[in-house]
Each structure stands twice: as structure tokens, then as C-alpha cells.
Amino acid sequence: MFELDIRSRQPIYEQLVEKMKELIIHEVWKPNEQLPSVRLLAKELTINPNTIQKAYRELEHQGYIYSILGKGSFVAPQSPSVNHEKAETIKQQIFKLLCEALYIGMAKEDLLALVEKAEQTVKGEEKR
Amino acid sequence: MFELDIRSRQPIYEQLVEKMKELIIHEVWKPNEQLPSVRLLAKELTINPNTIQKAYRELEHQGYIYSILGKGSFVAPQSPSVNHEKAETIKQQIFKLLCEALYIGMAKEDLLALVEKAEQTVKGEEKR
DNA sequence: CCAACTGTACTAATTATTATAATACAGTTA
DNA sequence: TAACTGTATTATAATAATTAGTACAGTTGG
Known part of the structure; x- marks a missing residue:
């Protein structure tokens, strides 16, 4: 498993x-x-x-x-409540990795595409 | 420091x-x-x-x-050479975090904006 | 040339964390 | 009630991070 x-x-x-x-x-x-x-x-x-x-x-x-x-x-039936502190932490982690990715030469378009891909594979919040 | x-x-x-x-x-x-x-x-x-x-x-x-x-x-005067393996690892890390961010309710637009922000603050590859 | 700086390497001891092991207790259910 | 669930505790072993001390090699300014 x-x-x-x-x-x-x-x-x-x-x-x-x-x-x-x-x-x-x-x-x-x-x-x-x-x-x-x-x-x-x-x-x-x-x-x-x-x-x-x-x-x-x-x-x-x-x-x-x-x-x-x-x-x-x-x-859990619902996603974790949008803890503001938690959201900020994840945002910082993502930003750090994005900067590193760009620095080593990844294309901005590839990163934008990643966001799209993620959105398609993640269960959205139907009710909120 | x-x-x-x-x-x-x-x-x-x-x-x-x-x-x-x-x-x-x-x-x-x-x-x-x-x-x-x-x-x-x-x-x-x-x-x-x-x-x-x-x-x-x-x-x-x-x-x-x-x-x-x-x-x-x-x-180092140049960014690390674009190791394909390394790039793939970072991509996976970013994707994982993006999914988590969307899951806890962050807006897709905010994540796209993060990419833009990152691009503006990272030294681009002038010569390559 | 040499004293004083640089990176690099190695061993040993200490501390913190991870993982295992062995129990034990409490609640649920067929 | 037997057999399953989560939860808690204590002790022990194994691993990793950190400190400490020492040593060697290369560079540089006086």
C-alpha cells in the first residue's frame, strides 16, 4: 500500500x-x-x-x-479549516521553491502549468 | 546576519x-x-x-x-547547471505543496500570482 | 620568509530524535 | 464476552546532529 x-x-x-x-x-x-x-x-x-x-x-x-x-x-469530511497561519507558511514554502526553480533555469510557463495541473487533480471545496 | x-x-x-x-x-x-x-x-x-x-x-x-x-x-558566478534530475525533484515538491494549498482553500489566482512574484525577484539567466 | 589567515579532514564525546518493544487501559461491537 | 478499536507510558537501542579538539595544506600581506 x-x-x-x-x-x-x-x-x-x-x-x-x-x-x-x-x-x-x-x-x-x-x-x-x-x-x-x-x-x-x-x-x-x-x-x-x-x-x-x-x-x-x-x-x-x-x-x-x-x-x-x-x-x-x-x-475528515471537510478540508482543514483555512488556518491563516498555516496558509501563510505553505505560501512561503511554495515561494521559496518557485524562486529556486526559476534560478536553476526552469521556465515560468512550466511553473504556471503546474498550478493548472494541481487544480485539476485536487478535490475542490464544493461547499463554502 | x-x-x-x-x-x-x-x-x-x-x-x-x-x-x-x-x-x-x-x-x-x-x-x-x-x-x-x-x-x-x-x-x-x-x-x-x-x-x-x-x-x-x-x-x-x-x-x-x-x-x-x-x-x-x-x-558561484553561474546558476547551478540545470540538472534534469534536480529540476524534476523540485517540480514534484512544488506540485505537492500546490495541491495542499488548494486543498486547504487557497485560491488558484493567488498561486499564479506567486509565480509572477517569484519571477520578479529572482535573478534571471542573462546569458545562456 | 613567516605569521595569520583560508579550506579541509579526522576522531571522540555529547545530545536529541527516531524507532522498537512490551504493557496497559478504555471504548466499541458482533 | 471476546476481539477488535484508539491511546498512553516506560524503557531501550540506533541513528543523526552538534560540539570539541587537533591537524594538515594552501594563500597572502608585511
């Missing part, structure tokens, strides 16, 4: 958070869909349950999933 | 690499300008010289600076 690089310098739980965010953002995992349990996923990936839980805790903190004691963890 | 967050989970040398890349990309540090020496900068920032050198080594590896034994370290 996931391709994890154990020997990567990036922590396993961070890799998990990133991959799961992608699945949710691109609606491979639908709203309110149940996620694999901590223990089951740990067994499948042959890593420690604590590592999975750490990823789930982070995803819940960021508003991508919600957990109910005894029932399970589920995809 | 730099604001470093010692207690950040992000390693000091990575923070240094990022900040210096910004200075170079936005031409605050001009081509062939000499960088502060490893030992001097270490004293100013009250961190270990080895940490500075690690950052310089990484910057040289990425093509942003060059070092000459006995003379010093200098800003």
Missing part, C-alpha cells in the same frame, strides 16, 4: 503523513472512509504500531483525519 | 543552507563575492565551525558556491 524507505533520513512517520495526505487530497481515500487500524497497518508495513500512531496523531492534529476511541480513524 | 533557531528540529546546517541559498538567489550576495570564512562565521553565530563547513560543503555540492583552499569560499 505504501512504499516506505526505511533507510531514508526522513523519519518513517513523516513519510507516512505525506503519503496519506496525498491520498486524502486526491480523494483516493474518500471523506469518512475508515483508515486501516494502527495495529493492522503496522503489521502490513512491518513497522512498530507506535510509529503508525505518531503519524495518525499528526494527521489528526493537521485536520486531515479524526479518530474515535474504540471505533477507528477516519478521513 | 542570520537568525538561527537552535532549538528547532531542523538541523542548524540545513537552516544555514536554506538562508544562504536565498541570499544568492536574490542576489543579496553577488557572483564571486567572498563568503565569511568558516571560523569567522562560526564565531559570530556562536556555533561550531564544523557545522558551518558542513553547510558550505552542501552549498558547493549543489553548485551555489565554490571554495578554494587557502583563499576562501565564493558565490
Whole structure:
């Protein structure tokens, strides 16, 4: 289900958070869909349950999933509320990367095209 | 000269690499300008010289600076050659962040504007 | 020529973080 | 009630970041 690089310098739980965010953002995992349990996923990936839980805790903190004691963890039905602070952080990260891309010679048109491509693959906010 | 967050989970040398890349990309540090020496900068920032050198080594590896034994370290006169692999990596990083930005509700227009803004603040490739 | 600067390299010790392991407790459900 | 869920805690091992100290090599101005 996931391709994890154990020997990567990036922590396993961070890799998990990133991959799961992608699945949710691109609606491979639908709203309110149940996620694999901590223990089951740990067994499948042959890593420690604590590592999975750490990823789930982070995803819940960021508003991508919600957990109910005894029932399970589920995809949050709505996108995380537009935290202004969070939005500003992402904006800065994107800007930094855009500058770097332009500096090493990427074409502005290619970057504009990236925005278009992203918009087509991301679930929009139907209601808001 | 730099604001470093010692207690950040992000390693000091990575923070240094990022900040210096910004200075170079936005031409605050001009081509062939000499960088502060490893030992001097270490004293100013009250961190270990080895940490500075690690950052310089990484910057040289990425093509942003060059070092000459006995003379010093200098800003590379040309942007790093457009490594295709490197460009692809950055593209993926940008795409991932763009998707996340759209998902949490940022407007497509704001993201397009970011590209324009970046283009205006980055030194273009005059000769190539 | 030489003192004082530059980059570079190496080893050792310390600290922080990551990941594992082993439990334990609480809530849900068939 | 058994078997599943999330959650929490403690201890341990492994890895990475950082500091510290030392050393060597090349450059340069006096």
C-alpha cells in the first residue's frame, strides 16, 4: 500500500503523513472512509504500531483525519479549516521553491502549468 | 546576519543552507563575492565551525558556491547547471505543496500570482 | 620568509530524535 | 464476552546532529 524507505533520513512517520495526505487530497481515500487500524497497518508495513500512531496523531492534529476511541480513524469530511497561519507558511514554502526553480533555469510557463495541473487533480471545496 | 533557531528540529546546517541559498538567489550576495570564512562565521553565530563547513560543503555540492583552499569560499558566478534530475525533484515538491494549498482553500489566482512574484525577484539567466 | 589567515579532514564525546518493544487501559461491537 | 478499536507510558537501542579538539595544506600581506 505504501512504499516506505526505511533507510531514508526522513523519519518513517513523516513519510507516512505525506503519503496519506496525498491520498486524502486526491480523494483516493474518500471523506469518512475508515483508515486501516494502527495495529493492522503496522503489521502490513512491518513497522512498530507506535510509529503508525505518531503519524495518525499528526494527521489528526493537521485536520486531515479524526479518530474515535474504540471505533477507528477516519478521513475528515471537510478540508482543514483555512488556518491563516498555516496558509501563510505553505505560501512561503511554495515561494521559496518557485524562486529556486526559476534560478536553476526552469521556465515560468512550466511553473504556471503546474498550478493548472494541481487544480485539476485536487478535490475542490464544493461547499463554502 | 542570520537568525538561527537552535532549538528547532531542523538541523542548524540545513537552516544555514536554506538562508544562504536565498541570499544568492536574490542576489543579496553577488557572483564571486567572498563568503565569511568558516571560523569567522562560526564565531559570530556562536556555533561550531564544523557545522558551518558542513553547510558550505552542501552549498558547493549543489553548485551555489565554490571554495578554494587557502583563499576562501565564493558565490558561484553561474546558476547551478540545470540538472534534469534536480529540476524534476523540485517540480514534484512544488506540485505537492500546490495541491495542499488548494486543498486547504487557497485560491488558484493567488498561486499564479506567486509565480509572477517569484519571477520578479529572482535573478534571471542573462546569458545562456 | 613567516605569521595569520583560508579550506579541509579526522576522531571522540555529547545530545536529541527516531524507532522498537512490551504493557496497559478504555471504548466499541458482533 | 471476546476481539477488535484508539491511546498512553516506560524503557531501550540506533541513528543523526552538534560540539570539541587537533591537524594538515594552501594563500597572502608585511
